Amino acid sequence: xxxxxxxxxxxxxxxxxxxxxxxxxxxxxxxxxxxxxxxxxxxxxxxxxxxxxxxxxxxxxxxxxxxxxxxxxxxxxxxxxxxxxxxxxxxxxxxxxxxxxxxxxxxxxxxxxxxxxxxxxxxxxxxxxxxxxxxxxxxxxxxxxxxxxxxxxxxxxxxxxxxxxxxxxxxxxxxxxxxxxxxxxxxxxxxxxxxxxxxxxxxxxxxxxxxxxxxxxxxxxxxxxxxxxxxxxxxxxxxxxxxxxxxxxxxxxxxxxxxxxxxxxxxxxxxxxxxxxxxxxxxxxxxxxxxxxxxxxxxxxxxxxxxxxxxxxxxxxxxxxxxxxxxxxxxxxxxxxxxxxxxxxx
Amino acid sequence: xxxxxxxxxxxxxxxxxxxxxxxxxxxxxxxxxxxxxxxxxxxxxxxxxxxxxxxxxxxxxxxxxxxxxxxxxxxxxxxxxxxxxxxxxxxxxxxxxxxxxxxxxxxxxxxxxxxxxxxxxxxxxxxxxxxxxxxxxxxxxxxxxxxxxxxxxxxxxxxxxxxxxxxxxxxxxxxxxxxxxxxxxxxxxxxxxxxxxxxxxxxxxxxxxxxxxxxxxxxxxxxxxxxxxxxxxxxxxxxxxxxxxxxxxxxxxxxxxxxxxxxxxxxxxxxxxxxxxxxxxxxxxxxxxxxxxxxxxxxxxxxxxxxxxxxxxxxxxxxxxxxxxxxxxxxxxxxxxxxxxxxxxxxxxxxxxxxxxxxxxxxxxxxxxxxxxxxxxxxxxxxxxxxxxxxxxxxxxxxxxxxxxxxxxxxxxxxxxxxxxxxxxxxxxxxxxxxxxxxxxxxxxxxxxxxxxxxxxxxxxxxxxxxxxxxxxxxxxxxxxxxxxxxxx
Numbered sequence: 164x165x166x167x168x169x170x171x172x173x174x175x176x177x178x179x180x181x182x183x184x185x186x187x188x189x190x191x192x193x194x195x196x197x198x199x200x201x202x203x204x205x206x207x208x209x210x211x212x213x214x215x216x217x218x219x220x221x222x223x224x225x226x227x228x229x230x231x232x233x234x235x236x237x238x239x240x241x242x243x244x245x246x247x248x249x250x251x252x253x254x255x256x257x258x259x260x261x262x263x264x265x266x267x268x269x270x271x272x273x274x275x276x277x278x279x280x281x282x283x284x285x286x287x288x289x290x291x292x293x294x295x296x297x298x299x300x301x302x303x304x305x306x307x308x309x310x311x312x313x314x315x316x317x318x319x320x321x322x323x324x325x326x327x328x329x330x331x332x333x334x335x336x337x338x339x340x341x342x343x344x345x346x347x348x349x350x351x352x353x354x355x356x357x358x359x360x361x362x363x364x365x366x367x368x369x370x371x372x373x374x375x376x377x378x379x380x381x382x383x384x385x386x387x388x389x390x391x392x393x394x395x396x397x398x399x400x401x402x403x404x405x406x407x408x409x410x411x412x413x414x415x416x417x418x419x420x421x422x423x424x425x426x427x428x429x430x431x432x433x434x435x436x437x438x439x440x441x442x443x444x445x446x447x448x449x450x451x452x453x454x455x456x457x458x459x460x461x462x463x464x465x466x467x468x469x470x471x472x473x474x475x476x477x478x479x480x481x482x483x484x485x486x487x488x489x490x491x492x493x494x495x496x497x498x499x500x501x502x503x504x505x506x507x508x509x
Numbered sequence: 510x511x512x513x514x515x516x517x518x519x520x521x522x523x524x525x526x527x528x529x530x531x532x533x534x535x536x537x538x539x540x541x542x543x544x545x546x547x548x549x550x551x552x553x554x555x556x557x558x559x560x561x562x563x564x565x566x567x568x569x570x571x572x573x574x575x576x577x578x579x580x581x582x583x584x585x586x587x588x589x590x591x592x593x594x595x596x597x598x599x600x601x602x603x604x605x606x607x608x609x610x611x612x613x614x615x616x617x618x619x620x621x622x623x624x625x626x627x628x629x630x631x632x633x634x635x636x637x638x639x640x641x642x643x644x645x646x647x648x649x650x651x652x653x654x655x656x657x658x659x660x661x662x663x664x665x666x667x668x669x670x671x672x673x674x675x676x677x678x679x680x681x682x683x684x685x686x687x688x689x690x691x692x693x694x695x696x697x698x699x700x701x702x703x704x705x706x707x708x709x710x711x712x713x714x715x716x717x718x719x720x721x722x723x724x725x726x727x728x729x730x731x732x733x734x735x736x737x738x739x740x741x742x743x744x745x746x747x748x749x750x751x752x753x754x755x756x757x758x759x760x761x762x763x764x765x766x767x768x769x770x771x772x773x774x775x776x777x778x779x780x781x782x783x784x785x786x787x788x789x790x791x792x793x794x795x796x797x798x799x800x801x802x803x804x805x806x807x808x809x810x811x812x813x814x815x816x817x818x819x820x821x822x823x824x825x826x827x828x829x830x831x832x833x834x835x836x837x838x839x840x841x842x843x844x845x846x847x848x849x850x851x852x853x854x855x856x857x858x859x860x861x862x863x864x865x866x867x868x869x870x871x872x873x874x875x876x877x878x879x880x881x882x883x884x885x886x887x888x889x890x891x892x893x894x895x896x897x898x899x900x901x902x903x904x905x906x907x908x909x910x911x912x913x914x915x916x917x918x919x920x921x922x923x924x925x926x927x928x929x930x931x932x933x934x935x936x937x938x939x940x941x942x943x944x945x946x947x948x949x950x951x952x953x954x955x956x957x958x959x960x961x962x963x964x965x966x967x968x969x970x971x972x973x974x975x976x977x978x979x980x981x982x983x984x985x986x987x988x989x990x991x992x993x994x995x996x997x998x
Contacts, residue, residue, distance in 0.1 A: 231788075231790070232791070232810075233790065233791070233810045233811065311740065311761075311762070311763035311785075311788075311789060312763065312788050312789070313788075357760075357761050358761040358793070358805045358808060359759055359760070359761035359793075359795075359803070359804055359805045360761075360804065360805045360806075361796065361804040361805065361806050362804075364805075364806070443807075443808075444808055445808075445810065446807065446808070446809075446810075446853075
């Protein structure tokens with residue numbers, strides 16, 4: 164569960180980066196039949212502190228060894244390359260689109276899920292989308308994060324499968340609700356193994372389980388080109404280990420300026436996570452405060468470059484900071500991310 | 510949606526967040542015995558008795574009890590293992606008694622465990638209760654002066670000792686930890702205090718602490734070894750003849766320096782606690798399943814270089830508590846056991862300097878367990894008094910204990926109160942502190958034992974069978990192990 168939380172934190176960072184997109188409405192179903200999509204290659208720098216997530220997309224996010232089990236993690240930094248994409252095919256007659264790709268909101272959660280699904284325009288009722296989420300590249304976590312200083316930890320895959328339902332532009336108003344379900348499965352969950360914890364206490368640390376997340380976003384145009392999008396996200400990390408299971412409440416506010424050629428988005432969030440039961444290693448309930456912010460600038464079509472018939476290329480730069488302040492130092496998490504790249508849409 | 514609608518949504522979100530901010534935590538269950546549970550009115554020998562006469566153990570309850578058994582009325586001797594005997598009705602329906610098959614050894618610590626399987630005749634189950642007392646010196650008075658026997662120099666580098674009757678022949682043997690040689694050596698006693706090297710148990714990497722206990726409850730004394738180099742705890746199982754082999758290894762440790770044994774949860778099995786030294790900085794509370802297999806039931810953080818542990822019931826609630834000397838942190842933590850091995854630090858006795866040795870006993874005869882510390886870097890030994898609730902105060906400090914590394918208690922002079930001995934490697938001596946019976950100690954110059962090069966570990970027992978308490982010293986220097994017999998000069 165803790166690892167999930169860490170994953171969530173890490174994800175938050177990425178989410179922040181993608182937050183502008185995150186707060187946006189679903190893309191409308193194209194008017195014409197055919198393929199559409201985007202690719203958003205980028206490079207960047209990430210500095211990350213976590214004792215729980217081992218690596219993501221091949222980038223090391225924490226050290227094999229811990230310095231101490233009762234202190235905050237050290238930071239790891241790395242250059243990163245991300246190539247999120249989406250590919251869709253539209254049936255114009257039925258206002259239906261099939262799609263496959265990376266959901267940026269998942270990327271933010273360090274969950275490199277792919278989604279395959281269908282989007283349906285239902286006229287005045289809005290736009291609905293349903294998709295199946297699966298891990299194309301599973302995140303790596305530690306089999307047993309809690310080992311003595313200078314002992315190596317072993318990685319294991321963290322897979323997630325689930326689904327997402329989104330209803331946007333509900334009855335024509337700029338309101339979106341969505342529900343996401345995931346089943347989290349670690350190949351080898353060995354939390355508490357090093358300490359030789361009694362079985363019932365090991366069970367409290369089990370990070371396998373389900374995650375349910377509900378979200379509501381309202382997009383509010385308060386001036387020409389300026390939009391605010393407050394959001395509330397409730398997540399139930401219904402993990403098998405009660406010390407890892409949590410209720411997470413996040414408030415998020417996104418501001419966007421949609422000018423030409425500049426688009427600017429900024430996003431901040433604050434949240435809390437309350438855990439169900441006492442942590443058997445640290446003898447207290449974990450409680451987290453979570454906050455972060457991000458800003459992204461898109462520069463539209465500077466030179467009119469295109470790729471394979473795409474719309475003109477956009478450049479973007481983005482920065483994000485996320486911190487999870489846990490009452491148990493070991494679980495603190497911090498991420499700093501700076502990225503830049505290009506985006507092509509078809 | 511109009512702006513009012515949006516405002517309502519935001520208000521609703523805010524309320525949900527506020528509701529989510531309830532920081533109430535679920536604490537572990539720490540309830541006491543339910544109403545109507547049988548309670549102990551008295552015990553003979555008394556709880557925490559420093560000089561208990563050899564004989565039956567009798568416990569009187571507030572209501573009539575069903576007969577005790579080996580599972581419900583469990584008695585361990587620190588030098589003997591689990592004691593067998595006869596369970597008696599102690600003269601009234603409210604009284605249960607245990608008549609051990611063998612006498613307690615002089616100065617032996619006896620642990621009595623009344624488990625939850627004891628029942629009253631009204632069907633009520635007993636709430637587990639664990640208490641200890643110390644067997645009397647059978648020579649009253651005793652000389653209180655010590656004559657060194659020839660040093661066992663082949664054991665140079667000895668760091669820690671444990672005393673016990675491993676081979677079950679009635680006399681006390683010694684176990685010696687030699688960390689530099691990665692071994693534990695059993696010294697066999699011929700009954701007159703003459704020790705010879707018996708079994709050598711190799712592969713104990715950095716063996717630094719020893720504690721005897723009957724981990725598998727088979728009636729013979731086993732041994733536990735903290736191996737600092739391999740960060741393991743080895744359980745050495747006795748086959749009944751004194752031959753010890755590794756029966757279980759617990760590896761979830763980091764540089765273990767200190768051990769303590771006792772039944773933390775009142776289930777009738779001896780458990781262990783381990784101090785994980787600097788870099789580890791935590792205590793591991795281990796629970797025994799009754800066959801010498803241990804699992805961790807609690808980890809205790811915020812320690813800084815914990816090196817030594819000692820157990821005792823500081824608040825007389827029937828749960829064995831702990832004290833942990835933090836060698837690097839320069840303090841001693843007092844840990845209360847809320848039952849079931851649920852320990853929590855309740856007092857920090859600070860401003861010590863490299864506390865390395867701990868001893869426990871009722872120094873002033875008030876029925877409460879007190880403490881003594883040895884502080885290596887300010888060259889002192891402290892006498893620390895318990896107010897009866899588990900709150901301790903330093904009442905005496907003895908300077909001149911050069912690099913004091915260990916302290917042990919025993920009734921050296923046979924006056925029925927507990928005295929102290931302090932091992933001072935910096936001065937190559939062992940200093941005897943004599944108790945006047947009120948908890949006021951004084952140094953007996955005549956009983957300062959010199960020639961202990963690198964004195965690091967102490968053990969007490971009646972090596973020569975004359976009824977008084979003798980000493981043994983583990984020396985990291987060339988002296989190796991020196992046996993000190995309690996004799997007149």
